[in-house]
Structures are given as C-alpha cells and as structure tokens.
Amino acid sequence: MERHDRSRTAFIPGVHLSKGEVPLILRTHYSGEISPDMDGSEVTLAGHVHEIRDLGGICFLVLRDREGLAQVTVLTKRADKKLVEIVRGVSRESVVLVRGKVKSEPKAPNGFEIIPEAVEVLSRADSPLPLDPTGKVGAELDTRLDARFLDLRRPASMAVFKIESAVMRSLRNTFYENGFIEVCTPKIVATATEGGTALFPISYFEREAFLNQSPQLYKQMLMATGLDRVFEIGPIFRAEEHDTRRHLNEAISVDVEVSYADHEDVMALLENAVASAYRYVSENCDRELRILGIELDVPKTPFRRITYTEALEMASESGRRSMEWGDDIDTETEHYLGSVIGEHYFLTDWPSSVKPYYTQPYDDKPEICKGFDLMHPSMELASGAQRVHDYELLVNRIREKGLNPESFEFYLKPFRYGMPPHAGWGLGLARLVQTMLRLENIRDAVLFPRDRRRLVP
C-alpha cells in the first residue's frame, strides 16, 4: 500500500514529482479503496462531482471516480469559509481534488465520509449537461452515444467496458497458456479477402487500397512461417449497409490460426476460450456484474454440435418455412434454433458452397466442408474452419467461387513452399460481450461505434 504514504504539499496539477523523477498521480486513493477502518487517515481523492446536497448547515458533495462514490461532508458553519464557498459554487460533473481525513460514520454511505481540508476545482463543467450521469433520468442510446464521454461516467456504461477488458485479458491468457504468439497484421490491404463482402476503399498515395475486412489471408500466410499458433485482436472493416443491432462497420475481431490442427481442435479451443472468459468475468468482475444486474452462468463445455443438415431438419420438423439444402441459414431459422437449444452451440458440416474458398471440404464428401459457426441462442459469435492447405485445391476453389487466383498471388505463394495443414477462427469481441451481458444493441458494447450513419464521435 505504497500509495498511502504519499504526501501532498501542493494542489497544483502536474508538479507533484516523486524524487524529481516520475510525476505522481494526484490522488492517493480511489473511493473504492477507502473503508471505515481507515478512520483518521489523510487521503486525496480526485474525480467528478456526482451530486451536491446542500442542507444548509451541512453540505454533502458526492465524488465519483472509476471505483465508486465517496461522500465529502462539510459542516458549513464550522468549516473554512473559502472551502464552503468552493463546494457550494462547484457545478455537477466538475473535476475536483479533495484532500481530507477519513471519518468512520455509520450515517454515511459505506460507513465513512471525507472531512475535507482542501477542495480544488481542476475543471469546471458547463450546464446543462447533455445527459444525466446519475441515472435519475434515462437517456436514449443515440443521446448517450452523442455524449459518450459523459455516458461512460454512468457506472452501468463503464461496467461494460471494464468487463470487456477482462474478457480480452482472459482470452489472451487462454492463448498464451496454449502456446500462442500474438501478432499484428496490416489493416491497409490491396485486395479483398474473399470477395462478397464490401470493402472501404482508401487512397494510398497514387494507388487504391482498402481497409481489411478480416486478417484471414495474413494469419494463414503466417502458418507457412513456422509460428504455428498465432492470435490477433484487432479491427476489421465491412462496408456493408446493414442496419441491425448486431452489426457494425468497424468491429474488433479475435482471430486465431493453428498449424497441424483440424476444425475439431480449434472448436475445442474456441469453446474453452469462451467458457474461460465467462468464468474469468464471473470471478473478477463482481462489482460490475452487480451494477448491471447480471447473474452470469458459465456455459458448460463441450458445446453441443449440430450439423447443418440436422439444423435444417429441426427447422422443417417444426413446420417452419423450409429451406433448401445449400441455402445459408436465415435469421428466422437461426432464432428458432437458438430458442430450442437455449445455449451456445456449434453449427458444423456446412455445404461447401456456402463457406469461403479457403474452407477444407471433407475428403470423402466434398459437398460438405469442415467449416463451423459458434452460435449464441441470439446470434452468431464466431466462424472458423480447417483450411485448405493444398495449393492446387485452393486455386480450384478460388476459381469455383468465380474469383481470379491472380489477384491472390501474394496469398497463394506461401502454399507452394511448404504449408502445414491448419485451422482457425474469428470471434466478434463486441458480440461476445453483448451476449454475455444481454445488451440489446451491440453499440452498447463498443465505446465509439461506427455504423452506416455514425462517424462521430
């Protein structure tokens, strides 16, 4: 608890130096780190003014920081006149620094309050506010996103991103524990990954280039290097004009690729990674889950496997609009399957015609392939496959999809010089968080979402 020993001599931002070297953070404690048993100790808190309740002879200023709320209590007749003036004059959501003594007080929230010796307003907030961070009055998603910086001061909004951080941490843990290497592949590329999906064109000096829709081709090329197991958590860009609560034009994709593995191996990795993330969040994000009112059930592994053909049969037995074998599964069917199954599941053995050219067909039954989707009852979370590693087959598959192998030369080249068999998947981070926390709209799971119309903030 080194922080407790830091002394403060001045209330001037940026001049607190520790032995003339590293600038100190102004606060000594987060509000969540204070407890009644610290009665009498001096602390410095910093944060936003959540509320001021002025009762006349006694005035409460509630300070909010990342870890909670702390009540600062001023007895206006006894306290320093100037201090009283500052506390009464500060606007809600202004940034303040409060130095004072912890007082154990049963009448105060959490059993303690701060008796201030000095209060400094570091930044004054304008009024009226674009939304109410205390949550007394709600705000629509659009209003919240327009003032996202302020929306995130609402504990329920911030909790989502603390949990998202925990999810990424857990995923990285899983990958490192399994011998993976984290990589970064280019986001500015010369060609589409697989055709079909629309790309954002950009101007790259004198040439046209695109924002990458997926790290697919690059992570596969890395399988030709001997890195064997790679993962990447990075942005992908899709120029589709979709307009739903589970699509965005910029998303974070969690991608893995594994050499000497097949689709079964990477499905096991995927279900383990997802279940571990749930477990990690349930064990480490107690306060955030409580704020969100979420009881987290860790999904049981292994997840159920359902083949594409079985899924079609389930849908037609239910008397729903039947699909032709070879159609992609439509949203209505997807929701039906989700409602019947009620937990995470894999959809496997897809028709080769539905999946991209790099998906490995079964040797004995080439009309189906080793591609899979990871489904949450409400939506698709991930898709993956064992990949084609044979050069001739890959070129043929590209041609069958109506694409020109010449434009994929940079990708195909490694397949001629020793490409191990490999498999992998890509998982939508925001969708994982959205489904985990039962958020209605994916925009709630992204700090600054990019959709068809929204480009700012």
Added chain:
RNA sequence: GUCCGGAUGGUGUAGUGGCCUAUCAUGAAGCCCUGUCGAGGCUUCGACCCGGGUUCGAAUCCCGGUCCGGGCGCCA
C-alpha cells in the same frame, strides 16, 4: 436497401383537431433547512424535427424530407 414504429424544454416524458398561454419528472438560477444518501419545501427559467398542404382553428390530420428505434435483407 426494404417494411413497421417514432421525433414535444438540456435529459426522459404526458398530450390523437379548439379545454395547450403544452403535463409531469429531472435539471438550471435563487431562497429556507445540521445527516442527506433519487433529500425536502417555496419561487423562477426552459420545448412541439424541417418544408408544404387540409381546416375558421394543427403538437395532433395529409404529403415530402431529415434523423432515431425495431424487423428483414446482406453479413461476422
């Protein structure tokens, strides 16, 4: 892209042709109040998305536009 619904003070809302000089809450400004914890009391401030039309009269009905939400399509 398409279908359905919507747009009222800063925020969230009530209001389906005249009773609207527009409701309530929150907020802001001011006053009172020594234990609040969505504090309370009193006073004040602040709004009908844009354009056209119907009508004696439009926040309200019609047309067009813009934006928002949801479904589908497309997609991860």
